[in-house]
Amino acid sequence: MAVRRDVVADPEELAKTAAQRLLARIDAQRERIAVCLTGGSGPKRLFELLAGEFATRIPWSRVHWFIGDERFVPLDDELSNMGTARRMLLDGRAPAENIHGIPTELATLDDAALTYQRTLQAFYGADQLDPARPLFDLVLMGLGPDGHTASLFPDSPASAEQQRWVVGVETAHVSPFVPRVTLTLPTLASCREMLFLVGGAEKRAVLSRVLAGEDLPATRAHSLSETVWLIDRAARPEEFDA
Ligand code: 6PG
Numbered sequence: 001m002a003v004r005r006d007v008v009a010d011p012e013e014l015a016k017t018a019a020q021r022l023l024a025r026i027d028a029q030r031e032r033i034a035v036c037l038t039g040g041s042g043p044k045r046l047f048e049l050l051a052g053e054f055a056t057r058i059p060w061s062r063v064h065w066f067i068g069d070e071r072f073v074p075l076d077d078e079l080s081n082m083g084t085a086r087r088m089l090l091d092g093r094a095p096a097e098n099i100h101g102i103p104t105e106l107a108t109l110d111d112a113a114l115t116y117q118r119t120l121q122a123f124y125g126a127d128q129l130d131p132a133r134p135l136f137d138l139v140l141m142g143l144g145p146d147g148h149t150a151s152l153f154p155d156s157p158a159s160a161e162q163q164r165w166v167v168g169v170e171t172a173h174v175s176p177f178v179p180r181v182t183l184t185l186p187t188l189a190s191c192r193e194m195l196f197l198v199g200g201a202e203k204r205a206v207l208s209r210v211l212a213g214e215d216l217p218a219t220r221a222h223s224l225s226e227t228v229w230l231i232d233r234a235a236r237p238e239e240f241d242a
Pocket of ligand 1: 038039040041042043069070071081141142143144145148149150151
């Protein structure tokens with residue numbers, strides 16, 4: 001269980017490095033690849049690069065795209081995490097059957113969470129996660145100002161969930177204040193690489209708490225294999241020497 005922290009110059013280098021890591025994960029697999037995307041503003045430049053200069057290097061037919069958490073809004077709402085990923089990156093490139101979004105059109109959060117859990121289990125081919133066989137090749141993660149990641153907020157039952165793969169979250173602790181559906185920590189941990197994207201001075205205070213080991217969802221989130229924190233200089237806490 002290795003954890004690495006890499007400091008890069010700025011948001012552009014952050015996105016480029018993330019794109020290169022994604023391609024390296026793809027190149028390491030001969031068969032299908034599973035990538036779990038993140039929401040928020042963090043991955044937007046990465047999506048642009050993947051849709052632009054990196055697009056021809058992605059073997060689209062064998063890459064499957066999932067989302068780590070979703071706001072409970074329609075896909076065409078600008079708050080939708082998968083909606084954003086689709087508009088910026090996937091539509092017109094990824095085959096429709098390789099795009100696995102959380103079904104927010106269902107009646108309740110729990111219906112959406114359980115349906116997505118079944119989608120993940122069908123893709124994985126089992127309903128128990130085997131530590132020796134990761135669900136995802138790469139899981140992208142962001143860091144929220146209160147130490148949340150995905151939609152796992154501090155002191156929320158979702159952040160302590162150990163059995164369910166996916167759960168509903170009625171109340172978001174930060175904007176946008178819409179209900180969410182989120183993968184749980186054990187599900188997110190089932191990956192070859194978890195890659196945090198942390199850029200901008202507004203992340204510095206919370207990153208400092210995470211690096212000090214404070215008990216926050218983002219501190220507890222890790223891959224069973226390799227976890228990489230990609231941090232840009234503006235986000236890097238003063239006390240942290242890379
Ligand atoms: C969401 C995200 C969330 C996000 C962090 C950081 O749906 O909001 O998945 O976990 O990654 O809040 O968001 P920013 O990248 O916008 O700062």
